[in-house]
Amino acid sequence: MNATKPSWFSHSALALGFAFLYLPMLILIIYSFNESRLVTVWSGFSLKWYGELFRDQQMIDAAKVSLQIAFMTACASVVLGTMAAMVMTRFRQFPGKAMFSALMTAPLVMPEVITGLSILLLFVAMGQTFGLFQERGVTTIWIAHVTFCVAFVTVVISSRMSELDRSLEEAAMDLGANRVKVFFLITLPIIAPALASGWLLAFTLSLDDLVISSFVSGPSSTTLPMKVFSSVRMGVSPKINALATLMIAIVSIAAFLGWWLMAREEKQRQRDMQLALQQGG
Amino acid sequence: MAATASSVAAANGVAKSDAPIREDYVRIDDLTKEYDGFRAVDDVSLSIRKGEIFALLGASGCGKSTLLRCLAGFEKPTYGKIELDGVSIVEQAAYDRPINMMFQSYALFPHMTVEQNIGFGLKMAGLARDRVAARVEEMLTLVQMNRFAKRKPHQLSGGQQQRVALARSLALSPKLLLLDEPMGALDKKLRSQMQLELVGIIERLGVTCVMVTHDQEEAMTMATRIAIMDAGKIRQVGTPDEIYEQPASRFVAQFIGSVNLLEGTIEDDEKDHVTIRSDVLEQPIHVGHGVTGFEGQAVAYALRPEKIKIEKDEPAQPHNKVRGLIEDIAYFGTHSVYHVRLQTGKKLLVHFMNAKRWASERFTWNDTVWLSWGDNAGVVLTS
Numbered sequence: 001m002n003a004t005k006p007s008w009f010s011h012s013a014l015a016l017g018f019a020f021l022y023l024p025m026l027i028l029i030i031y032s033f034n035e036s037r038l039v040t041v042w043s044g045f046s047l048k049w050y051g052e053l054f055r056d057q058q059m060i061d062a063a064k065v066s067l068q069i070a071f072m073t074a075c076a077s078v079v080l081g082t083m084a085a086m087v088m089t090r091f092r093q094f095p096g097k098a099m100f101s102a103l104m105t106a107p108l109v110m111p112e113v114i115t116g117l118s119i120l121l122l123f124v125a126m127g128q129t130f131g132l133f134q135e136r137g138v139t140t141i142w143i144a145h146v147t148f149c150v151a152f153v154t155v156v157i158s159s160r161m162s163e164l165d166r167s168l169e170e171a172a173m174d175l176g177a178n179r180v181k182v183f184f185l186i187t188l189p190i191i192a193p194a195l196a197s198g199w200l201l202a203f204t205l206s207l208d209d210l211v212i213s214s215f216v217s218g219p220s221s222t223t224l225p226m227k228v229f230s231s232v233r234m235g236v237s238p239k240i241n242a243l244a245t246l247m248i249a250i251v252s253i254a255a256f257l258g259w260w261l262m263a264r265e266e267k268q269r270q271r272d273m274q275l276a277l278q279q280g281g
Numbered sequence: 282m283a284a285t286a287s288s289v290a291a292a293n294g295v296a297k298s299d300a301p302i303r304e305d306y307v308r309i310d311d312l313t314k315e316y317d318g319f320r321a322v323d324d325v326s327l328s329i330r331k332g333e334i335f336a337l338l339g340a341s342g343c344g345k346s347t348l349l350r351c352l353a354g355f356e357k358p359t360y361g362k363i364e365l366d367g368v369s370i371v372e373q374a375a376y377d378r379p380i381n382m383m384f385q386s387y388a389l390f391p392h393m394t395v396e397q398n399i400g401f402g403l404k405m406a407g408l409a410r411d412r413v414a415a416r417v418e419e420m421l422t423l424v425q426m427n428r429f430a431k432r433k434p435h436q437l438s439g440g441q442q443q444r445v446a447l448a449r450s451l452a453l454s455p456k457l458l459l460l461d462e463p464m465g466a467l468d469k470k471l472r473s474q475m476q477l478e479l480v481g482i483i484e485r486l487g488v489t490c491v492m493v494t495h496d497q498e499e500a501m502t503m504a505t506r507i508a509i510m511d512a513g514k515i516r517q518v519g520t521p522d523e524i525y526e527q528p529a530s531r532f533v534a535q536f537i538g539s540v541n542l543l544e545g546t547i548e549d550d551e552k553d554h555v556t557i558r559s560d561v562l563e564q565p566i567h568v569g570h571g572v573t574g575f576e577g578q579a580v581a582y583a584l585r586p587e588k589i590k591i592e593k594d595e596p597a598q599p600h601n602k603v604r605g606l607i608e609d610i611a612y613f614g615t616h617s618v619y620h621v622r623l624q625t626g627k628k629l630l631v632h633f634m635n636a637k638r639w640a641s642e643r644f645t646w647n648d649t650v651w652l653s654w655g656d657n658a659g660v661v662l663t664s
Binding site: 165167170172173179181186189271273 | 353355375376381383384386388390392401402405406433442447574
């Protein structure tokens with residue numbers, strides 16, 4: 001097949017696609033700088049809604065709760081996900097291994113409503129029988145988030161681990177390292193980038209989860225998405241636009257930084273390899 | 282001939298030192314490894330001498346790598362014994378065995394420098410920091426990589442990576458060094474240079490070494506002795522020249538180098554000579570020594586292409602000559618290979634050394650030529 005020049009059709013398809021993806025966000029960002037209280041009528045540039053946002057103590061508290069939960073969720077998910085990935089990629093065949101892998105990743109396709117409801121029922125049952133989790137709050141949200149984030153983190157880490165050259169671990173063992181040392185000195189440092197991306201994934205998933213949090217939260221633990229959702233129901237305030245704009249900015253900067261760091265490392269690597277080849281022997 | 286071959290091997294092989302050589306420094310007894318009913322290694326027994334470089338040679342899937350992994354401790358044999366220096370090691374974990382391996386991919390730790398890679402085993406052994414540093418320095422000097430001590434593996438060329446891998450596997454002074462396809466990741470030119478360098482280092486340290494390879498040139502260049510493996514079994518063990526000049530079976534004869542196999546039956550079995558009647562030759566083959574066989578036994582006469590003489594005129598010798606037509610020519614520079622079709626339709630390969638410039642122009646397509654060979658040129662194979 002010959003490579004053809006892009007036609008007007010492919011150009012317009014691209015433009016439409018991007019418009020569909022990013023126009024709503026663009027509008028949201030523009031209106032966050034709106035002077036007017038009305039979200040759909042432009043009346044001049046202003047930063048006042050950003051000021052309002054930072055004066056809203058409830059919003060700030062909700063953000064703090066969300067960040068705290070997201071941080072704890074990401075950490076716990078990476079630990080559990082790494083353990084699950086080890087079992088899936090490094091353990092010998094055992095009865096029920098396929099079943100284990102399937103069950104580990106099932107929450108990926110489970111509707112959130114079902115996950116949330118079932119976890120809530122579990123907490124209620126535990127409260128009645130053991131007296132645990134009678135007060136629902138940050139801890140229960142954390143546990144619920146970990147249960148669904150672990151599935152994502154496991155997929156990320158196990159795919160990295162299965163493509164890791166097994167002979168590296170064998171070489172370490174050959175040189176006298178037992179299994180524990182092999183894991184901490186060889187496997188872990190090499191898969192560290194996957195751990196980092198798994199951590200970030202779990203962090204963002206937890207940060208913007210609404211459905212599961214709504215099921216298992218308590219009176220003192222309103223997360224940011226819950227706060228946003230409830231305030232939007234009272235009527236959309238441009239304050240929410242300002243909040244959304246800030247979140248988009250943070251996410252974009254983080255993504256760009258990650259890309260830039262990786263590109264720089266890759267470039268350095270290419271240069272090193274060229275150099276090594278030229279020196280030869 | 283076999284006697285000559287082995288004495289030559291002994292002279293330039295391991296018999297240098299005056300100390301008595303342990304014939305069974307590494308001893309493998311009835312080793313079998315099964316995967317789901319498939320026998321990757323099938324009842325292998327081997328003895329490896331102290332200080333020798335022993336090659337396991339075979340096509341991919343013949344079980345040579347599995348055997349090596351059993352030695353390293355990465356695979357547990359289904360049954361069988363492995364002894365190293367008189368100690369059974371089957372029950373020892375890979376990290377407890379005094380055996381180190383150089384991997385085909387080198388398996389250098391990408392997040393560590395050259396120094397840290399070489400020092401890893403020493404650190405695991407619990408050596409003090411200054412002793413680790415001294416040993417690393419010693420190993421770097423051994424492989425001439427001192428300049429590169431602070432580099433990461435990806436900043437090295439293939440040949441340099443191999444040296445680091447070798448240094449790392451020798452740092453702990455293992456009782457047995459394993460090499461898995463040592464030249465597999467190098468390009469052809471670098472290969473022959475590194476082969477000799479590697480052998481030089483290994484012999485200087487006097488470490489016993491088992492290597493796995495599918496490349497017969499590599500095995501013949503590097504190894505003191507070679508074991509030919511096929512379908513999980515050892516077919517023959519011998520020095521490179523024994524394997525080449527005195528193959529034990531049709532399989533080995535065909536596996537190593539190229540060979541003309543002439544199938545026939547023993548016609549006349551005397552003490553000092555034998556004649557073999559073959560359908561593809563008009564004249565019986567005259568063999569100048571006795572063989573352990575009987576009259577009427579089906580045998581194959583294995584004749585290497587370079588042992589056949591090619592001429593325009595009929596040679597004077599009474600036996601072992603045949604006329605044919607040159608059907609194909611392959612010119613390799615150092616030598617030419619002629620495909621000669623006999624009157625019976627059988628094709629023989631003949632090598633002709635191009636010892637003089639333009640020597641290859643003497644013969645061309647469709648020339649009628651005479652082929653002849655000596656009484657001791659070939660090997661009578663019964664299996």
